[in-house]
Amino acid sequence: MPDFNPTRDSSLKSWVESANQPGCDFPIQNLPFGVISDRSNPVPRIGVAIGDQVLDLAVLEQVEILLADGSRAIFNQPILNPFIALRQNAWRETRAKITALLRDDNPVLRDNTSLCRRALLPIAGVSLHMPIDVRGYTDFYSSKEHATNVGSIFRDPKNPLLPNWAEMPVAYNGRTSSIIVSGTPVRRPQGQLMPPNSVRPVFGPCRMLDFELETAFIVGEGNVLGEPISIDGAEKHIFGMVLLNDWSARDIQRWEYVPLGPFNGKTFATSISPWVITMEALEPFRVQGPTQNPQPLPYLQQTGRHSFDIHLEVKLKPDGTGESTTITRTNFRHIYWSMAQQLAHHTVSGCNTRAGDLMASGTISGPEPESFASLLELTWNGQKPLELLNGGQRGFLEDGDNVTMTGWCQGDGFRVGFGEASGVVLPARL
Amino acid sequence: MPDFNPTRDSSLKSWVESANQPGCDFPIQNLPFGVISDRSNPVPRIGVAIGDQVLDLAVLEQVEILLADGSRAIFNQPILNPFIALRQNAWRETRAKITALLRDDNPVLRDNTSLCRRALLPIAGVSLHMPIDVRGYTDFYSSKEHATNVGSIFRDPKNPLLPNWAEMPVAYNGRTSSIIVSGTPVRRPQGQLMPPNSVRPVFGPCRMLDFELETAFIVGEGNVLGEPISIDGAEKHIFGMVLLNDWSARDIQRWEYVPLGPFNGKTFATSISPWVITMEALEPFRVQGPTQNPQPLPYLQQTGRHSFDIHLEVKLKPDGTGESTTITRTNFRHIYWSMAQQLAHHTVSGCNTRAGDLMASGTISGPEPESFASLLELTWNGQKPLELLNGGQRGFLEDGDNVTMTGWCQGDGFRVGFGEASGVVLPARL
Numbered sequence: 001m002p003d004f005n006p007t008r009d010s011s012l013k014s015w016v017e018s019a020n021q022p023g024c025d026f027p028i029q030n031l032p033f034g035v036i037s038d039r040s041n042p043v044p045r046i047g048v049a050i051g052d053q054v055l056d057l058a059v060l061e062q063v064e065i066l067l068a069d070g071s072r073a074i075f076n077q078p079i080l081n082p083f084i085a086l087r088q089n090a091w092r093e094t095r096a097k098i099t100a101l102l103r104d105d106n107p108v109l110r111d112n113t114s115l116c117r118r119a120l121l122p123i124a125g126v127s128l129h130m131p132i133d134v135r136g137y138t139d140f141y142s143s144k145e146h147a148t149n150v151g152s153i154f155r156d157p158k159n160p161l162l163p164n165w166a167e168m169p170v171a172y173n174g175r176t177s178s179i180i181v182s183g184t185p186v187r188r189p190q191g192q193l194m195p196p197n198s199v200r201p202v203f204g205p206c207r208m209l210d211f212e213l214e215t216a217f218i219v220g221e222g223n224v225l226g227e228p229i230s231i232d233g234a235e236k237h238i239f240g241m242v243l244l245n246d247w248s249a250r251d252i253q254r255w256e257y258v259p260l261g262p263f264n265g266k267t268f269a270t271s272i273s274p275w276v277i278t279m280e281a282l283e284p285f286r287v288q289g290p291t292q293n294p295q296p297l298p299y300l301q302q303t304g305r306h307s308f309d310i311h312l313e314v315k316l317k318p319d320g321t322g323e324s325t326t327i328t329r330t331n332f333r334h335i336y337w338s339m340a341q342q343l344a345h346h347t348v349s350g351c352n353t354r355a356g357d358l359m360a361s362g363t364i365s366g367p368e369p370e371s372f373a374s375l376l377e378l379t380w381n382g383q384k385p386l387e388l389l390n391g392g393q394r395g396f397l398e399d400g401d402n403v404t405m406t407g408w409c410q411g412d413g414f415r416v417g418f419g420e421a422s423g424v425v426l427p428a429r430l
Numbered sequence: 431m432p433d434f435n436p437t438r439d440s441s442l443k444s445w446v447e448s449a450n451q452p453g454c455d456f457p458i459q460n461l462p463f464g465v466i467s468d469r470s471n472p473v474p475r476i477g478v479a480i481g482d483q484v485l486d487l488a489v490l491e492q493v494e495i496l497l498a499d500g501s502r503a504i505f506n507q508p509i510l511n512p513f514i515a516l517r518q519n520a521w522r523e524t525r526a527k528i529t530a531l532l533r534d535d536n537p538v539l540r541d542n543t544s545l546c547r548r549a550l551l552p553i554a555g556v557s558l559h560m561p562i563d564v565r566g567y568t569d570f571y572s573s574k575e576h577a578t579n580v581g582s583i584f585r586d587p588k589n590p591l592l593p594n595w596a597e598m599p600v601a602y603n604g605r606t607s608s609i610i611v612s613g614t615p616v617r618r619p620q621g622q623l624m625p626p627n628s629v630r631p632v633f634g635p636c637r638m639l640d641f642e643l644e645t646a647f648i649v650g651e652g653n654v655l656g657e658p659i660s661i662d663g664a665e666k667h668i669f670g671m672v673l674l675n676d677w678s679a680r681d682i683q684r685w686e687y688v689p690l691g692p693f694n695g696k697t698f699a700t701s702i703s704p705w706v707i708t709m710e711a712l713e714p715f716r717v718q719g720p721t722q723n724p725q726p727l728p729y730l731q732q733t734g735r736h737s738f739d740i741h742l743e744v745k746l747k748p749d750g751t752g753e754s755t756t757i758t759r760t761n762f763r764h765i766y767w768s769m770a771q772q773l774a775h776h777t778v779s780g781c782n783t784r785a786g787d788l789m790a791s792g793t794i795s796g797p798e799p800e801s802f803a804s805l806l807e808l809t810w811n812g813q814k815p816l817e818l819l820n821g822g823q824r825g826f827l828e829d830g831d832n833v834t835m836t837g838w839c840q841g842d843g844f845r846v847g848f849g850e851a852s853g854v855v856l857p858a859r860l
Contacts, residue, residue: 135606135607136605136606136607141690151689154689155689162688162689164622164624164631164685164686164688167622167630167631168622168631168686170686170690170693171690171693172602172603172690172691172693173602173603173604173605173693173697174603175566175603175781176565176566176606177565177566177652177655177781177782177783177784177787178655178780178781178782180655187655187656187780189779189780190658190778190779190780191778191779192594192597192598192727194594200597200724201594201597201598201727202727203727203728203729222607225607225608225610225617225698225699226617226698226856226859227859228620228859249779252779255594256594256598256600257689257690257691258592258594258689259581259584259585259592259687259688259691260571260600260601260602260687260691260692261602261687261689261690261691261692262690262691263600263601263602263603264775264776264778264779264781265779267603267776267779267781268655268656268779268780268781269655269780294630297622297631297632297633298633299633345694346694346697348620348621348694349619349620349621349679349682349694349695349697349698350608350617350619350620350698350699350859351605351607351608351694351697351698352607352608353607354607357607426656429656429657429780
């Protein structure tokens with residue numbers, strides 16, 4: 001809201017010098033929340049990234065410089081759920097207090113050397129954990145370009161978009177147990193594959209392993225079973241966003257997904273970035289989403305700017321090479337259905353949501369082939385392999401490949417960055 | 431295992447007299463686990479049903495007559511998850527101890543009047559809660575008859591069964607947040623409906639509200655991400671079973687489900703019965719499942735008896751009438767894919783499971799029309815309404831309808847019953 005993020009400019013500075021560098025993901029305008037531990041304190045707890053440092057909120061809570069909701073048991077927790085369950089006013093107050101503590105003109109923490117030594121930790125020395133206990137995971141399918149591409153490849157190039165697509169934010173329930181934090185390796189799955197012209201499937205390692213570049217929002221305030229969230233009130237239920245890699249085994253998926261949707265082709269792993277970017281930090285980067293035609297049914301209608309200008313990239317680094325190739329560049333603003341529309345649709349049946357529910361955007365493919373956000377689309381089902389900078393080619397992912405997603409909102413002299421969601425492919429367990 | 435359930439006969443008796451009646455769901459051969467509270471102690475805790483009484487395990491734990499795993503903090507819990515996470519040996523030991531305590535020839539509890547007064551509560555006076563915290567919910571589709579019927583109605587009567595169906599236990603991820611315990615009313619959902627010959631969908635209350643009679647098993651011992659559960663070891667991961675009503679909004683489902691599967695048509699409510707029947711109690715009722723043709727791929731192959739003879743019924747009672755009509759009678763043994771095959775398939779990609787995960791069978795339709803297990807099938811998409819005993823008819827469910835599912839295994843002179851999963855339909859929230 002305007003109070004906390006009045007402008008997109010860089011006039012606000014922190015006494016943490018590294019936060020003021022123009023290319024830094026974590027300036028004082030960002031202040032993302034994560035769960036950290038380090039060698040001196042291996043107990044996971046909540047921290048906020050600032051420059052190349054982490055502010056340990058459990059320490060600030062202990063000395064009562066920072067209390068959320070008057071409680072002393074909110075930040076010394078291994079997950080963000082208790083904090084985000086406090087709802088929007090508490091998030092905003094906490095953010096305002098942290099902003100104040102880190103401003104270059106505030107001496108309270110800046111000049112307290114012994115407290116700084118305990119509360120400010122170099123990011124390079126901390127472990128980053130899953131920031132939330134994900135109670136429910138929903139994956140939407142809200143990029144028109146992606147749905148069109150997949151429909152062309154999997155079904156019918158003449159009628160790629162199904163008739164329900166433009167009427168509702170189509171989605172499916174995902175598997176929560178296999179959501180992992182960036183940096184966790186991903187084992188190539190095995191499963192049933194249907195070779196061309198075969199009568200029966202064979203069993204073996206996936207041969208068409210893929211990523212999907214997505215973002216996800218985290219529900220902050222849930223709703224009661226039977227009581228939908230209206231489109232107008234939906235945004236205040238959203239705590240923040242992360243990057244998400246919806247790892248996909250295309251051959252397993254293709255054989256299994258009719259009629260009940262993707263299952264083993266997706267359930268083996270979903271990676272998220274460790275820092276949750278708050279909606280307050282994203283507020284200055286609001287933009288209008290794509291024009292919606294036909295006009296949605298009334299329960300999905302909204303006016304104004306409900307999308308966000310978030311630049312997104314994927315880098316691929318083969319095993320044993322130092323060289324990464326940026327294989328796609330796209331933007332969240334291409335997503336057709338807004339997060340508010342997604343949440344309104346999800347709950348319109350009466351379905352309840354809970355603090356910590358994760359709701360992914362779907363693959364964020366843009367209109368140009370260079371902005372397609374999966375290998376399935378970039379290589380058109382493996383037919384047009386990508387050229388890598390080290391001379392190699394890729395149809396789908398190979399063992400040892402490291403896939404890294406990054407994203408940021410570009411302000412004037414600073415950026416609100418998402419950090420990264422990365423994972424390396426391990427060989428199948430045979 | 432043979433130690434605890436040597437026979438299917440009724441020679442084992444309890445000093446709780448009501449447990450020895452032939453029609454009783456909860457004889458000493460059953461001993462299902464649930465979560466209870468009552469007026470004298472409103473804190474939810476774990477109990478075991480015996481006849482028309484509940485044995486309060488928190489009381490027995492407190493006085494150290496019954497300790498699981500040597501701990502005093504397992505039964506005074508609002509969910510079964512900590513107990514079932516102790517794994518199979520602990521379940522069996524606990525069951526053996528409770529069996530011993532309740533046998534007619536054991537005076538320890540029987541003759542301790544003051545302890546009996548505290549530990550034995552009439553079922554009629556207790557509230558039954560959700561027995562588990564469901565971390566993951568998966569709904570299989572493992573009745574060949576149901577898949578054939580739905581394929582005929584929704585797609586193509588000439589090719590109702592899709593080619594993957596006979597090769598794998600097809601499944602989708604369900605929504606955990608809206609799983610409710612028997613007795614909780616179900617609000618008729620609203621959503622997008624596509625009228626025949628219409629160009630665009632309309633929004634409104636579901637007009638084709640349905641039930642699906644299913645059972646579900648509860649995972650007791652999970653597996654680590656990347657390490658599948660093999661078919662041979664799968665059964666020891668299963669704690670027990672419940673009845674499940676997969677409430678379905680057929681009109682919403684039909685319009686939304688291609689290509690990513692059912693979503694709002696299912697996420698508004700799923701009811702389960704409150705008592706978890708252990709696999710030990712079901713052991714004497716093992717039977718061979720249907721012949722599988724083609725022979726499954728090796729990771730799904732098993733020999734021996736891996737199904738169970740569980741008789742299942744659904745009763746429908748319209749609002750304001752005292753009269754219930756039994757509208758279907760079927761049996762779990764019709765299910766084509768065994769629970770072990772379902773679990774092996776679910777994890778073969780490397781997907782991890784956790785104690786408390788719920789995995790539903792899919793609608794248990796039998797071969798005869800009278801054994802179809804949803805109104806969609808029983809009325810053939812509403813075309814052949816059911817006649818009710820009070821003179822009414824049903825195509826799909828009406829407001830005020832009470833749907834009650836029951837199930838039991840018939841022994842010689844006793845039965846292992848599931849209790850019931852019931853719910854009444856409330857009008858849509860307009």
